[in-house]
Every structure is written in structure tokens, then in C-alpha cells.
Amino acid sequence: MTAIPFAKMHGTRNDFIVIDTRERSIPNLAHFARRYCDRHSGIGADGVLAIETSPVADARMRVINADGSEAEMCGNGIRCVARFLAEAGAPERLAIETLAGIRETVIESREGDWSVRVAMGATSIERGTIAFPDATVVRVGNPHVVLFVDALDSYNLAMLAGRITDEPAFADGANVHLAVVESDRVRVRHFERGVGETQACGTGAVAVAAAARMRDLLSTPMRIEVPGGTLLVDFDARGEARLLGPAARVFDGVLYDDVA
Numbered sequence: 001m002t003a004i005p006f007a008k009m010h011g012t013r014n015d016f017i018v019i020d021t022r023e024r025s026i027p028n029l030a031h032f033a034r035r036y037c038d039r040h041s042g043i044g045a046d047g048v049l050a051i052e053t054s055p056v057a058d059a060r061m062r063v064i065n066a067d068g069s070e071a072e073m074c075g076n077g078i079r080c081v082a083r084f085l086a087e088a089g090a091p092e093r094l095a096i097e098t099l100a101g102i103r104e105t106v107i108e109s110r111e112g113d114w115s116v117r118v119a120m121g122a123t124s125i126e127r128g129t130i131a132f133p134d135a136t137v138v139r140v141g142n143p144h145v146v147l148f149v150d151a152l153d154s155y156n157l158a159m160l161a162g163r164i165t166d167e168p169a170f171a172d173g174a175n176v177h178l179a180v181v182e183s184d185r186v187r188v189r190h191f192e193r194g195v196g197e198t199q200a201c202g203t204g205a206v207a208v209a210a211a212a213r214m215r216d217l218l219s220t221p222m223r224i225e226v227p228g229g230t231l232l233v234d235f236d237a238r239g240e241a242r243l244l245g246p247a248a249r250v251f252d253g254v255l256y257d258d259v260a
Contacts, residue, residue, distance in 0.1 A: 004255040007084055008043060010248050011076030013199035013228025018049045018084050022059075026050070030068030036255065037066035043253075046195045049077045051084070057097040059085060065194025069173075073100035073141035075202020079116035079247040082107065087249070100141020113246035120203070120241040123210040130167045136211040140241070143174040144207035148217075152178050152189050161191040175201060179208045185223040186212055199228030206241045209233035 004026070007018040017036055019026065026032050029050055036042040047065045054060035061081050063071040082094055082105035092107040101121060109115040126137040136146045145164050149155065161176035173193035180187045188208050190201035205224040212218050213235065221234035232244040 001256045001258055004257065005252070006043070006255060007252050008045070008250040009049075009080040009084065010228075010250060011079045011200060011202060011245055012226055012231060014074075014076040014201060015045045015199075015250075016047055016049045016074075016077055016080055017043055017045045018051070018080055020051045020084075020088075022051060022053050025052075029062065029064045030070075033064040033066060034068045043255075046192070046198055047071070047074070047077065049074070049081055051081060054097040057095040057102050058090065059094065060097040063098070065192070066196075067194045069194040070099070071142055071194065073098045073103070073203055075118060075120060075140075075204075075206060075243050076200055076245065077202070078103055078105060078118055079202070079243075079245060080249075081105075082116050082118075083114050083247040083249060098141065108244065113248035115244065116247045118202070118243045120206050120243050122238075122240050123206065125210060125214055129169050130164065132164060132167075135164070136214070137169070137174075138207035138210050140203040140206045140210070142203055143170060143172075144204055145174050145176045146179055146208050146211040147177070148179050148181060148211070148215075150180065152180055152187060157189055157191050157197055165193065175204050175207075177201070177204045177208055179212070181212060181217045184218075185225050186218065187225045190226065200226040200231065202231065202243055202245065205231040205245075206233050206243055209235075210241065 033048040037045045050062040052060040063074040104119040124139040138144045165173045176191045178189045209222045224231045
């Protein structure tokens with residue numbers, strides 16, 4: 001049996017098992033994620049965040065969903081990784097490599113659940129590319145579909161996400177978000193590919209903000225209210241998004257298993 005230290009963390013209740021694989025790798029991360037993300041027989045999480053060495057940044061983050069699939073980027077997860085590394089002695093400003101590119105993070109506050117800002121980069125917006133005329137396709141390193149609706153509870157989100165992700169444009173699936181714009185905020189429900197409905201989705205919050213900005217529905221910074229809390233999204237002069245939100249460390253533990 002191999003001892004595998006881990007931290008259970010979450011960003012607005014989008015929860016993760018964080019493991020540092022820079023010195024001890026886990027060959028089959030997909031199997032590891034399926035086993036330990038199970039909420040009945042494992043630790044329970046939306047995904048696994050594996051920290052690796054990077055030749056081009058301070059560290060590399062891999063995002064393995066609960067079903068074993070790999071995501072390009074995770075806005076809530078990268079804040080947790082930034083906190084994990086900072087608590088291990090890393091600087092408060094980091095460049096973290098992801099499949100979506102290098103993302104820069106900065107610790108804004110160490111109080112409570114901490115507060116971390118992420119430079120999310122440019123978003124790409126598409127309309128009319130799928131058979132849902134009111135949908136906006138937004139790419140934030142990974143694919144998202146945003147639908148502005150009158151009421152969040154008027155839809156079967158899982159069924160809707162299944163129909164949308166059957167579209168030819170999404171060979172690898174997509175994240176689907178329902179959004180309601182109110183006077184000073186946007187309320188959102190998220191369906192993440194490889195996970196299901198989640199308490200929060202950081203890249204999804206950015207996608208919703210980008211779609212709302214394109215439609216002139218709200219000015220930035222935007223308050224995005226998700227089931228697990230509040231995220232803030234703003235855009236710089238170049239139109240690149242920045243995401244601000246909490247990164248909570250719930251507990252640390254050690255797994256003893258032969259998966260490594």
C-alpha cells in the first residue's frame with residue numbers, strides 16, 4: 001500500500017481532492033478519480049486536482065472529473081491549487097499551467113476561506129452554432145453553453161444539458177448554464193460535463209459574465225450568484241476576464257491504496 005496525502009478543498013462548494021504528484025506520481029488518475037470522488041464509498045468530490053511540475057510555469061494543474069474524464073481548465077479548482085501551493089511556501093503570485101494555457105493567480109486575502117483572483121484570459125463567443133437559437137456558446141479554454149431564462153427552476157437542467165451536448169459542435173461534451181439576470185447580479189445553475197449539476201463552476205461563471213456583457217445586460221464587475229456562494233467576474237481593458245472567489249481548505253488526510 002502507498003500513502004497518498006491529499007487535501008479536501010472547495011471553491012464555492014465546487015469540491016476537489018487535491019494531490020501533489022510532483023514527487024510521487026499516480027499513473028492512473030482516471031481510476032483514482034472515479035474511485036475516490038464517489039460520495040458513498042470514497043472521499044466525495046466533483047473532481048481531482050493533480051499538481052505536477054511544469055517546464056513553463058510555477059506548477060501544472062490537471063483536472064480529472066468525477067467520471068475520470070479530463071477537463072482543460074477549472075476556475076474554482078485553480079484557486080484551490082493556488083492556496084494549496086501558497087500554504088506549502090509558494091509565492092502569493094503564481095503562474096499555473098493548464099490544458100487551456102498558463103493562468104496567473106494571486107492571493108488577495110488569507111482570511112476565512114481565503115480569496116484568490118485568477119486571470120482567466122480572453123473568451124471566445126459564438127452564436128448560431130447550435131440548434132438552440134437563444135443559446136450563447138462561450139469558450140473559456142473549455143466549452144460552455146449559456147441560456148438566459150426567466151426562472152432557474154423551470155427547467156430540467158440534466159435533460160437540457162443532454163440535448164445540448166448531443167450537438168455535433170460538442171464532440172467532447174460541454175458545460176451548460178442557466179442564468180437569470182437581476183438588477184445587480186446574475187443567478188446561475190451549472191451542469192458540468194463529467195460531473196453533473198454542481199454547486200459552482202468557475203469557468204462557467206466567466207462564460208455567463210461574458211455572455212451578459214455581450215448582450216449589455218450588466219456592467220462589470222459582475223456578481224455571479226451560484227448555489228455554493230458568490231463569484232465576481234470583471235474584464236480588463238483588453239477584454240480579458242478575471243475571476244475572484246474563495247478557496248476553502250476543509251481537511252487534510254492520507255489515503256492508503258495501491259493505485260499509485
